[in-house]
Amino acid sequence: MKKAIGKCLVVVMTSIFLFSCSKSTTTVVAPLTATTVNDLPADTIVGITPQGQPFGAGKFTFYSLEKNAIVANTDSASTKWDLAFNGTKILTNSGNSGSGLGGAFIQIGLFDELKTISSDSVFKTDNGPSSYAVTFGSGRGWYTYDPIKNLVTPLAGRVLVVRTASGKYAKVEIIAYYKGGATLAATAPDAEKITKQRYYTFRYIFQPNGTKNF
Amino acid sequence: MDCYDLCASMKKRASYIIIAFILFNYTNAKAQMNFSKDSLGIYSDTVFVTANKSERQVKNISVPISMISGKSIVQAGNTRLADVLREQTGITMTSGFGAGVQLQGLNPDYTIILIDGEPLIGRTAGVLDLNRIAVGNIKKIEIVKGPSSSLYGSEAMAGVINIITDKKNADALAANIRYGSYNTKDGNVSITKRLNKLKAQTFYNYYSTDGFSVRPNSNNRFITPISRSTFTQNIQYKLTDKTSIDGSIRYNTENIKSIIAVANNGTTIYSNGNENNNDLNGSIVVNHRFSDKIKTKLNSYYTQFESKQDLLTVSGNPYNDLFQQNFKRIEDQTEWKINSSLNSIVGFGWITEKVNSSRYDNIDSAKTNNIQYAFNQWEWNNGKKWVANAGFRYDKNQNFASAFSPKFSILYKANTQLRFKLSAGRGFKAPDFRQLYLNFTNAAAGSYSVFGAVEAQKVINRLMDLGQIGNLFSNFYQLKKLEPEYATGIHVSAEWEPNSNNEIQVQFFRNDINNLIDVQQVGNYISGSQIYSYLNIKNAFTTGFEIETKQKFTKGWTSAVGYQFLITGDKDQIASINNGTVYTKNENGTSRLLRLNDYVGLPNTSKHRLQAKLNYENTKGFYANIRAIYRSKWAVANTNGNEVYDNGDQFGNGYLTVNFSMGKPIKKGWAVQAGIDNINNYMDGLNLPNLAGRTFYMTLKYSTQK
Known part of the structure; x- marks a missing residue:
């Protein structure tokens, strides 16, 4: 009983202290x-190959999380971009993908x-x-591919923890791989699955102050 | 099938028929009683064979059973076994690789299907297509619910469905023809002839349909054009009063034509397909009675199944798939009546199974398995209130671990109206050849591979040496000799017959399944394509209850209602959900933790199922019945980025179908029947490809017996 009262007092005191503290700072x-x-x-x-494989132009889309903008392909060798997207493959500006301080891991x-990104986390770099820092392949990184339904579905509960080209931190969650921001229904026509794929919708938080806290 | 094959198989057929003719038999006349009473008949003298592997009166059976009379099958206008079972309590028909039976929430792999006590083979992905079985010559169907491996061995994990053919006692000729929507034709002929000690019966069924399509001009027909023929010959010969020989042969062939659409990374390639399935069963049974107390049955059984698939793509590329399986068994079963209340059955046998498949490493290298088994069952019946059974079976397998299957059951007759049953048993299912030997790479869809557990490490190591393997998962190193899947089932039931017009039966069940074999990704190719194999990893359960009632009203009206409540789950998934390590997607695509109340359990299982039937029959033989079947929603695919089935996944919608039929005798053995199946025209091409739209039919029948 005595102990409980003591605990109560500590809590009350602390909250008064905190309260006053937050009031005093501007x-x-x-x-x-x-x-x-x-x-x-x-x-x-x-287009589609004669063997029936759909293909793209083979280009990556470079993106700056810091600026929230697409980076021109001519700047691919720079540290202006943080992530680059091509199909289901995501590059970081690190290792043999770029000259930046980037890296990532999937949590x-x-x-x-x-x-908070735990201090013992290891950021992988691209090789x-x-x-790759963002592991490539179905069921291994951020998505799963169902060959029968021909659908790419982002895995639930996966956060891409990213170190940007400038060495700051961001967290990213991929929401969809299809145009419109939602995974298509398994019953969607094949043509729609082809034309609407390879459009990323994701949300992220970039911490500009360089800390690992969000 | 080209001419050569056809001729060869005709020859083969002919030789079997001759063998069957040489060996003869007699059946126990007692069993030929009238089974027309469509009733649970809990106190009836009706004979039931499946529960004890020997004839017993229904009122003395201590395990949960149900029985479908031949008369009710005829009156419902059913032509295939799948149609019959779809209308029974506790049974759901699944789609995919044909119509499979799901008994108390357990997949089609786990129910053994017998014809006159002999197992049918020829499963595709674990499913035995019950459309293969014509029901034109069935006396009754017996169903035992709960693990029954103590008598039947592998596959009898959820229960046993035994189709008892009608072996008439007198000379008879019966024939019928039926015509219905989608140009569906069905015809049966059965002939029984008695000559002194010899009795011969022939049955022939022909069925064909053009199939139907929801979208009239679409290539994707729901039921594709199919033709099937079934031929059955049975010969019985009574050598002496003590010895009889029974020879049976059944041959079924089906041909399915289809235009198959194969999607390859988004491009659809149409192929003209032709699938041919044949199965043949033959048995010779010698029954001998040594004395009033001891009798034995020596049974040799052979069955084979062959499935051939030929596809020709529009671009002219052929794809051929061949699967051949055969099964040989010799078994002896001796029954010893020790005294008026104690009875023992001892049996032992030997099974050799062989499979050739183009989906294994090499079509010419046969995969074989040998099983030796023995079983023993004790039955105690004091002739008053108690009946108890205890037994076990031991199966020694060449290719996988041995299995021990005990079972215990007890019946208590409280009074003339009320009875209680309790049974507990263990069932198993042997890993099938596919799980052991499959060697399949799907070039049409993403080039993924599936390797059976026996070959997987060898094949993958070889691919590794060739530099084709990208990476291997930790479970690759856990691949080992597969063990049988086990189920422990407990059933408790009460049967109450307050008066001769009402019956009610309530049954609780719980099945715990261990060691479930599941296909798991074990690695990736360099290209990123997946590599799968089979591991004993899952633990699941199914539990729930069933209620069946039957009522008799005045003036020929009767009704029957059946309901099943079912809960299923994967125990490891539930543990992960409770540990907070399973996530799901919100509607906006962001993730959240999955709660246990979002979890829906095993796919393809529905929480509710309801069957209701209203029947009218007058003294002149006119009858009419209406049957409604409801099934609540079921999970069909995992679509929201986790590996468990939850409320955010893809479901088949709950649905209702209503069937109607009526018929009357005309005169001199002639009768007519007409009916409508699926009156409400419910269709779901994606999830219920076997459910035809509204179907009308008419049947003309002739029989020398009344």
Whole structure:
């Protein structure tokens, strides 16, 4: 009983202290809000081979999380971009993909619950074609591909923890791989599955202050 | 099938028929009683063979059973076994690789299908297509629910469905023809002839349909053009009062034509397909009675199944698939009546199975398995209130671990109206040849491969040496000799017959399945395509209850209602959900934690199923019946980025179908019948490809017996 009262007192005291503290400071840090990128094309389909394989133009789409903008392909060798997209493949500006300080790993969990990147996390860098920071392949990285339904579905509960080209941190959740921001129904016509694929919708939070906290 | 094959198979058929003619038999006349009473008949003297592998009166059976009379099948206008079972409580017909039977939530792999006690083979992906079985000559269908491997071995994990053919006692000729929507034709002829100690019966069925299509000009017909013929010959000869010989042969052939659309990364290639399935069963049974107390049955059985698929793509590329399986068994079963209340059955046998398939490494290298087994069952019946059974079976397998299957059941007759049953048993299903030996790469869809557990490590290591393997998952190193899948089932039921006009039966069931074999990704090719194999990894359960009632009203009206409530689940998935490691997608595409109440359990299982039937029959033989079947929604595909089935996945919608039929005798053995199946014209081409739209039919029948 005595102990409980003691605990209560500590709580009350602490809250009074915190309350007064927040009142006295004037620098209120605005919470970071998530940015959503809709229908980012990622080497969309331009034709179908005689063997029936749809193909794109073979180009990556480079994206700057810091600026929330597409980076021109002519700047592919720069540190202006953080992520590059081509089909289901996602590059980071790191290793043999770029000259930046980038890197990434995939964390199993929820986007909103990732408040701090744990200090012992290891950021992987790209070493294509054998390995990429954002692991490539169905069921291994951020998506699963069903060959029968011919559909790419983002895995639930996967957060791409990204180190940007400038060495800052961001977290990304892929929402859809199809135009319109939603995975197509399994019953959608084949033609729609071809023309609407390779459009990314994702949300992210970029921490500009260089810390690992979101 | 070209001429050469046809001639060869005709020859083969002919030689079997001759063999069948040489060996003869007699059946126990007692069993030929009238089964027309469409009733649970819990206190009836009706004979039931499947529960004890020996004839017992229904009122003395201690395990949950149900029985479908030949008369009710005829009056419902059903022509295929799948149509019959679809209308029974606790049974759901699944689509995909034909119409399979799901008993108390367990997949088609886990129910053994017998014709006159002999198992049918020829499963595709675990499914035995019950459209293959014509029901024109059936006396009754017996169903035992709950693990029954203690008598039947592998596959009898969810239960046993035994089709008892009608072996008439007197000379008879019966024939009928039926014509219906989608140019569906069905004809049966059956002849029974008695000559002193010899009795011969012949049955022939022909069925064909043009199939139907929801979109009239579409290539994708729901039921594709099919023709089937079934021929059955049975000969019985009574050597002496003590010895009889029974020879049976059944041959079924079906031909399915289809235009198959294969989607290859989004491009659809149409192929003209032709599928030919043949199955042949033959048995010779010698029954001998040593004394009033001891009798034995020596049974040799052979069955084979062959499935041939030829596809020709529009561009002219052929695709051929061949699957051949045969099964030989010799079994002896001796029954010893020790005293008036104690009875023992001892049996042992030997099975050799052989499979050749173009989906395995090499069509010419046959895969074989040998099984030796023995079973023993004790039955105690004091002739009053209690009946108890205890038994076990042991199966020693060449290719996988041995299986021990005990079973115990007890019946308590509280009074003349009320009875209770309790049974517990263990069932198993042997890994099938596909799970052991498959070697399949789907070039048409993404070039993924599936390798059977026996070959997987060898094949993948070889691919590794060739530098084709990108990476291997940790479960690749866990690949080992597969073990049988096990189920432990507990059934508790109460049967109440308050008066001769009402019956009610309530049954609770729980099946725990361990060691489930599941296909798992074990690695990737360099190209990123998946490599799968089979592992014993899953643990699941199905549980629920069934209620069946029957009522008799005045003036020839009767009704029957059956309901099943079913809950299923994968135990490991439930544990993961409880541990908070399973996620799902919100509607907007963001992730959230999956809650247990979002979880729906095993795919293809429906929580509710309801059957209701209203029947009228007058003294002149006119009858009419209306049957309604409802099934609630079921999960069909995982679409929201996790590996469990939850509310965010793709479902088949709950649906209702209503069937109607009526008929009357005209005169001098002639009768007519007409009916409408699926009156409400419910169709779902995607999830229920076997469900035809509204179908009208008319049948003309002739029989020398009344």
